[in-house]
Amino acid sequence: MTTIGIIIGSTRPGRVGADVAAWVAERARRTDVEVDLVDLATLGLPFLDEPEPAASGIYRHEHTRAWARRVRSFDAVVLVTAEYNGAFPAPLKNALDFLGPEWANLPATVVAYGNSSSGSRAATALLPVLVGLGMLPAGPVLLGLRDRLTEHGLAFLPHDDAAVASALDRLLGLAHALEPLRITRAEPQAPVEAVA
Ligand SMILES: Cc1cc2nc3c(=O)[nH]c(=O)nc-3n(C[C@H](O)[C@H](O)[C@H](O)COP(=O)(O)O)c2cc1C
Numbered sequence: 001m002t003t004i005g006i007i008i009g010s011t012r013p014g015r016v017g018a019d020v021a022a023w024v025a026e027r028a029r030r031t032d033v034e035v036d037l038v039d040l041a042t043l044g045l046p047f048l049d050e051p052e053p054a055a056s057g058i059y060r061h062e063h064t065r066a067w068a069r070r071v072r073s074f075d076a077v078v079l080v081t082a083e084y085n086g087a088f089p090a091p092l093k094n095a096l097d098f099l100g101p102e103w104a105n106l107p108a109t110v111v112a113y114g115n116s117s118s119g120s121r122a123a124t125a126l127l128p129v130l131v132g133l134g135m136l137p138a139g140p141v142l143l144g145l146r147d148r149l150t151e152h153g154l155a156f157l158p159h160d161d162a163a164v165a166s167a168l169d170r171l172l173g174l175a176h177a178l179e180p181l182r183i184t185r186a187e188p189q190a191p192v193e194a195v196a
Contacts, residue, residue, distance in 0.1 A: 002175055003034045004168075008090035009081035011041040016113065016145065019154045021080040024111055027077070027164050033172070035175035036074065038092045043067070047094060054100035058189045064098055065190065073101040075182060077135075078107075078168075078176040083114030083122035086176045096129060104134035105181040107174035109167045111141045120142035136178065 002074070006025050010017035018039070030060045045063055052058040059065045061123055076157075081088040109129050112119025123140040130137050141163050175182075 001032060001034055002075045002172060003170070004028050004037045004074055004175075005038055005071065007038045007077060007079050007092065008040060009079055010084075010089045015082070016149070016154060017040055017082055020111060020113055020143065021078075023154075023156060024078055024080060024168075025163060026106055027161065028168050033176045036070070038070070040174055042094055045098060049098050050098065052191065054163070055097060056189075057101045058191050060192055068099050068102050071099055071106075074106060075179070076107045076132055076171045078109045078127045079126065080111045081113075081119065081122045081126060083112060083117065083119045086121045088112075088122040088124040092126075093129070096133065099154070100133070100179050102192065103130075107138050107171050107178060109138045109141065109171045110141070111164065111167075113145055113148075115142035115145050116163040118142040131135070136174055138164075139167060139172055141167045150176055 005029065006021050007008040008015075008017045008021040021037060028035050043086055045067060050060055050064055052060070057068075059068060071136055079092065084090075110123045112126075112131075114120075114122060118141075119142050123142060127137060133193055141160075143156075143160065148156060148160075
């Protein structure tokens with residue numbers, strides 16, 4: 001079984017992100033694929049409050065260790081992101097910043113959306129962050145909201161299904177190829193004094 005984490009990057013009430021993520025999740029679920037939909041609005045992560053740099057893999061707080069365990073269970077991840085002021089939403093950056101080794105060698109697909117540039121600036125801004133964390137970006141899916149937002153809500157275009165299906169195939173291929181690297185990812189550590 002392959003587990004794909006799908007992270008909803010926006011948290012505001014009435015967000016489109018939850019619908020985009022549900023649409024991706026529906027296409028990702030297969031008999032051999034489990035989807036773990038992560039809603040940052042309810043995950044309960046505060047602003048980063050770990051004293052050690054995340055690269056150390058040493059986490060003082062249980063909310064961080066719980067987040068680390070969850071990310072470790074992913075074989076691949078889809079980051080569903082809005083474009084906010086030319087970049088991606090702050091809660092998504094915060095959730096990424098919380099962890100270090102858990103992201104390494106994790107294949108990632110960005111599904112970005114926005115009004116003026118179809119989320120391309122959000123996807124572009126995310127790229128160096130993902131690479132810096134050692135993730136393996138598999139190429140973005142971009143969705144322009146102007147063509148897809150109707151009075152009845154979000155209506156995807158016929159070619160969107162093909163675009164996301166091909167992105168998910170690529171992601172799963174990478175997940176399988178990288179399996180030997182993934183199992184060596186570090187266990188989340190508590191600092192010594194917190195364990196005692
Ligand atoms: C704070 C904020 C900034 C935004 N900035 C941009 C932007 O730079 N480019 C763009 O195309 N759309 C921008 N938008 C429009 C959003 O892409 C659009 O509202 C989208 O629905 C937001 O995602 P969400 O509904 O998941 O929060 C912005 C929206 C918000 C709330």
